[in-house]
Amino acid sequence: MIKVAINGFGTIGKRVADAVAAQPDMEVIGVSKTSVSAEAYIAKERGYPLYIADLSKRETFEKAGIEVAGDVEAMLKAADIVVDATPGGVGEKNRPIYERLGKKAIFQGGEDHEVAGFSFNAHANYKEAEKHQFARVVSCNSTGLVRIIHALDQAFGVARVRAVMVRRAADPDDVKRGPVDAIVLNPATIPSHHGPDVNTVLPHINIVTLAMIVPTTFMHMHSIQMDLKKETTREEVLKVFENHSRIGLVRKATGIKSNAQLREYTQDLGRPRTDLWENGVFEESVSILDGKEFYCFQAIHQEADVVPENIDCIRALMGTVKDPQESIRMTNEALGLVA
Ligand code: NAD
Known part of the structure; x- marks a missing residue:
């Protein structure tokens, strides 16, 4: 032991x-x-x-x-x-x-x-x-980015990544940081530290990230675009995510379109502390344009991944x-x- x-x-x-x-x-x-x-x-x-x-x-x-x-x-x-x-x-x-x-x-x-x-x-x-x-x-955001970038890099090659992080303002119990009512550029300069942080694990990836903070406590939301090296289809990308044990697809049929509904879902699943350990990739958002341009939204539970x-x-x-x-x-x- x-x-x-x-x-x-x-x-x-x-x-x-x-x-x-x-x-x-x-x-x-x-x-x-x-x-x-x-x-x-x-x-x-x-x-x-x-x-x-x-x-x-x-x-x-x-x-x-x-x-x-x-x-x-x-x-x-x-x-x-x-x-x-x-x-x-x-x-x-x-x-x-x-x-x-x-x-x-x-x-x-x-x-x-x-x-x-x-x-x-x-x-x-x-x-x-x-x-x-x-x-x-x-960090939580970098873990979420590394998982999805590495998965697509292994499958199709990733030429470049552009991602926007919408970050939770505080953890649920962090009362000293709130209440808040603002959207704060974090930082206002570009890139945010997340891209360089991804490069500490995946040094060969061309990545630029932007980030802002919003008044919520449960999860970050990422808007991600990647240029892939090989042409592919939406179905093939979904298969990569289905086969990845730490990328979960938030299915269209659930009707979940927000961090709040995803929290309710993890709670109903009986997850300890409502923890979502995997990336929550929104199935509906997964898109391939012109064969090589990938887009998606993913939720990242900051306390859990x-x-x-x-x-x-x-x-x-x-x-x-x-x-x-x-x-x-x-x-x-x-x-x-x-x-
Ligand atoms: P936290 O404030 O919730 O917990 C830190 C704990 O360390 C507290 O229990 C505190 O009492 C204790 N502590 C403080 N000073 C100490 C000391 N000198 N020696 C021993 N214990 C001490 O912090 P957290 O959110 O759990 O963050 C911990 C680390 O994880 C940080 O590096 C943070 O950036 C990282 N992290 C946090 C999150 C998140 O969303 N909370 C996500 C990913 C990574």
Whole structure:
């Protein structure tokens, strides 16, 4: 069993912890919090040993009825690998500790590529991970872009990508960021950082991205155009998506045309925390013009799509499962992510 520590038990960390606990070949040996919060109670409820950065706060936790297993360093020492899901920029500060303890670590998209020196996506570069101590799972938007670009690049070759990201303003619980009523250019300059981020995984792709933020909390919406190298048809493209285990087609017959309806659907499916782990590509929007021009809309659940990627990244860095497809299958099966 791979012993996994989760440093930072927030939006991403708590989901990764549950996903680790669901795998047959991994266990959660601890999670960390900096202060008493609802998430600390959830860690207790799930039975995850809770570690804290500053042991002087032990009494505050214990007064709140939350047992403290020790400090973060003790958690890291007991782990084979750490998933760092602390807020963007904190991972960089944590890296020297992982180096000192000789631990493998996975950072999230809020860190720069250089913090890990290797950016990861399970379908695109799983096999390259084994020679690295550190990896970074690219952000939610970049994960969604890499999946669809890589799938079409493998099938038809991608000459260039132009994409517009309409981004959620905040995560659902992030009350300090709202309420908001605006469409904010993010940034007003072109390109946005997403294209260069895609290039950290797929360096050969010609991509330009634009982004704006809108007042919603559930999912980003991408409007994507790609020029393909080979002529194809809409039916062939749909087949590529149907055969991809992390690209889901939002079928025309469902009548779903928004993030709100998709949220209701994932909730009705009984998905934990309404998580949509796969790209939600709107079937109706998939279009091929003049044989080579591809268009679509896709929804990306910001809190969820990086979660299975973190799980595969654990196996890839540890070198325990050599075949990417086997790891992806194991992860999907354990999560209940059916193609
Ligand atoms: P979050 O604020 O929800 O959670 C971060 C957690 O880390 C909190 O529990 C906090 O208590 C804890 N923490 C803070 N400082 C710490 C420290 N010094 N040591 C240990 N724990 C500490 O953040 P998040 O949204 O889960 O984001 C985590 C990372 O994942 C960031 O890099 C972010 O960019 C990336 N990411 C976030 C999303 C998203 O939509 N939320 C999507 C993809 C990637």
